[in-house]
Amino acid sequence: MTFFDLPDSDTLYAALVARDPSYEGRAFVGVTSTGIFCRLTCPARKPKRENCTFFGSIGECITAGFRPCKRCHPLRPATDSEPVIKTLLDALEARPDHRWYESDIADMGLDLSTVRRAFKRHFGMTFLELARLERLRRGFEIYNDGGKVIDAQLEAGFASASAFRSSTNRLLGAALGTLSKTPLLCIHWIDTPLGPMIAVADTSALHLLEFMDRKALPTEMKKLAAGANGAIGFGRTSIHDQLAEQLEAYFNGTSADFTVPLQYHGGGFAGRVWDALRRIPAGQTISYSALAKSIDQPTATRAAAKANGSNQIAILIPCHRILGADGSLTGYGGGLWRKQRLIEIEAGYAKSKRAGQP
Template identity: 65%
Template sequence: MMFDAINEDALYDALVARDGQYEGRYFVGVTSTGIFCRLTCPARKPLRENCQFFPTIGQCIEAGFRPCKRCSPLGPAAEADPMIANLLTALHAAPDHRWSEGDVITRGFDPSTVRRAFKRQFGVTFLEMARLNRLRDGFLALKDGQSVIQAQLEAGFDSGSGFRTAFAKLLGVAPGSFTGKEHLRADLVETPVGPMVAVADMTSLHLLEFMDRKGLPAELKKLRDGAKGQLGLGRFTPIDQVTEQLEGFFDGRRPRFDVPLTMHGTPFTRRVWSALREIPAGQTRSYGDIAKAIGQPTATRAVARANGANQIAILIPCHRVIGADGSLTGYAGGLWRKQKLIELERHYAGASA
């Protein structure tokens, strides 16, 4: 899927004017409230700096925003499909329920049909929508220092063990065991292309990954094992640094990053990752180009594997590597993010040259 560059000033003007020309084409996420709306929402208009714009509902949900209750951005899809309306109503009525395919079948629907319908309309499946909401609320509650029980209630789980099990799948440790004194600490970093999990020690960043990446739990477990269980929730200075620098990157002010990194990998993968960091923002390379850059022109496949093993997204810009034919090829964070990042970096091209 290709994305046109978003003129966010024009979208904000449309939001203020409640202009219907972008209806269904763009949505706004309001960082001060954590909700997303149609641009025609009748609610009081947010400040420009609190707005993030997305072309799909799925991207709003993946970025951690809840749908607005006043303008009901999920409404049109529900009105067009009674099955979607039924399940959204059920999800809203039972936020503390852990949804499964069995629940979908019980309501008289075919799980595969439901998956296709939600994916088509929202960009995420019904079960993914429920899971993302629970994880988001639970992570934010714990980050703010709330108790495990309170975090459980915020996340909508019907039992403490249910919440601990779900959180363990993400971070590899039950939330009640965090002491706040761990050697490695993880925190949530919000970005215009979705929430990311950052892990750092006192001096360097070890991981920066999109929260919905399937391989994230395995990466976190590896870090936790390497730190002998010393992985908790909280912030060290490198996470504050990367948060600030990512804001500058997405605002068009910072084409490069200087956050200290600890790269966990073989000597070969670290060489590949170092070569990736030499690709200027606004430019792309092929796997073959990277292989030549590290002096191993026949190692194209190994370079591709190392590219896919990168666990510090954006800062180690594996999104800038494309196929020899110009195709986007794979990206663990999703091809829509890869295209979006490349589009965002185009205005850096002149400075890089």
């Protein structure tokens, strides 16, 4: 069983001709006249319909005897196919204290529109937005280590205190100085290949795991703070350590099994939906209607979709495994580009399972 139920070949051929990005990582075409396989977004001239065979995974293409295309590089991670991304990420790492502007990008001989499109496509944000997030995080590290708010502000590269407060509020839903120094709920961040994530946990369970640029994050943080009577602040617990270890294994392709204890903030129907999501094996996807049927409420598709969207523990409660009825990517709080990448990652787990590997 493939991790994505392919639509009919006519639909896939139309997607190939249109270079439809919604099938990235979920469908590939083998061209019998050349013996190569490609992404549906391949820039090469399109083959004749009778020469196309469609597959749901790279493994199936290789098993069928096709070799990877040298133009669209289906074996290469998407970001590696655009050198401008690696160039700027390396520059960001080499100059952690630099405050980046468009003029810096131009001075490197890079085209601004090309950079903007590449980062939006693969990261869901521009390079400058990514750089700002990194500055904010460094400021939080200073504050977490006992520094003052002004120290955090300067480390983050903000000349204006009001701008720093505004950015902090947009991210955490609270001013930095209002966070507890002796928190019950501890905020920590974890680096992942898809961007930094904020994890909120106490000593017994994980309460929240979100990508730092998720729009709903400030609202979710405010609710957590209210529920903890304001006892929320920076810190790290054994739950964070366990989470970081298991996320690393997940992204490395070692294991998709998560044993981190979770604390739901929502019960009843929503809790049943989240439990159902956790029962979907890595590498498989289902529709919203199938999700509703799995909890014996087949007429509650809309309610199931709403509960899916209100999930605030990303990846571990795998709401990214839900697709539209037609197999298309649908809304995801972390960005459709991340949903696509998560599905691609989990395709490897499905392939291993089919091959009988542990």
